[in-house]
Amino acid sequence: MSISSISSSNLADYLSSYDISSMTDEELEEINSKLEEEYAEAVKNAASGSSSTTSTATLYANLTESAQDTNDLLETLKEAADSGDTDSIRQALSDFATSYNSLMTYLKSTGSTECTAIISAMTTYLKNNEDALNAAGITISSSTGKLTIDSDTLASADMTDLAEVFSSSSSTMKEMRKLATSALSVASMKSSHYEAISSLYDGSGSINSQTLTKTFLDMMS
Numbered sequence: 001m002s003i004s005s006i007s008s009s010n011l012a013d014y015l016s017s018y019d020i021s022s023m024t025d026e027e028l029e030e031i032n033s034k035l036e037e038e039y040a041e042a043v044k045n046a047a048s049g050s051s052s053t054t055s056t057a058t059l060y061a062n063l064t065e066s067a068q069d070t071n072d073l074l075e076t077l078k079e080a081a082d083s084g085d086t087d088s089i090r091q092a093l094s095d096f097a098t099s100y101n102s103l104m105t106y107l108k109s110t111g112s113t114e115c116t117a118i119i120s121a122m123t124t125y126l127k128n129n130e131d132a133l134n135a136a137g138i139t140i141s142s143s144t145g146k147l148t149i150d151s152d153t154l155a156s157a158d159m160t161d162l163a164e165v166f167s168s169s170s171s172t173m174k175e176m177r178k179l180a181t182s183a184l185s186v187a188s189m190k191s192s193h194y195e196a197i198s199s200l201y202d203g204s205g206s207i208n209s210q211t212l213t214k215t216f217l218d219m220m221s
Contacts, residue, residue, distance in 0.1 A: 057194035067184035
């Protein structure tokens with residue numbers, strides 16, 4: 001069957017049964033011209049410019065690293081809380097706050113609804129334990145959700161209440177870890193997506209239409 005004779009409405013069904021790897025350049029050119037405008041525009045909008053796309057790919061790569069770091073430090077904080085060792089809890093809290101603040105920055109920078117929801121949920125869980133955090137010299141910014149630590153207060157504070165907040169049996173710790181894992185999943189997926197989009201550009205910063213088509217078809221298969 002000639003590709004040119006296939007209607008746009010049947011194109012997806014045809015492509016789903018076609019061996020993409022065997023397509024010739026001519027066939028790719030025909031398919032490229034027949035891709036529905038909304039699909040082509042969606043891909044192009046995601047890759048609105050080589051420099052901006054590369055920047056977005058870098059943002060999500062940084063977010064992935066930050067989310068992984070926050071996950072790891074939540075695990076360390078949980079273990080310290082379970083042990084009851086006050087020095088370990090203080091150090092784990094300090095390390096977590098630094099990583100958490102970076103995570104908040106990257107999440108907010110994406111502007112995505114998924115990331116905004118994660119920020120809101122994490123802030124809510126911490127605010128639910130604001131009294132215990134404040135008693136240890138930890139405050140939550142009402143505007144950014146970031147944590148600020150008064151090191152003198154933290155050094156002398158009783159860690160009993162915070163140990164309960166961040167223990168393995170705590171609902172707060174369980175939910176915070178779920179949210180950090182969600183942040184990591186979103187970041188990893190978006191990072192891979194934008195890296196793939198970035199690879200569509202040639203050395204001059206122009207998008208290669210045939211590479212775009214092949215990538216789009218791979219996404220559909």
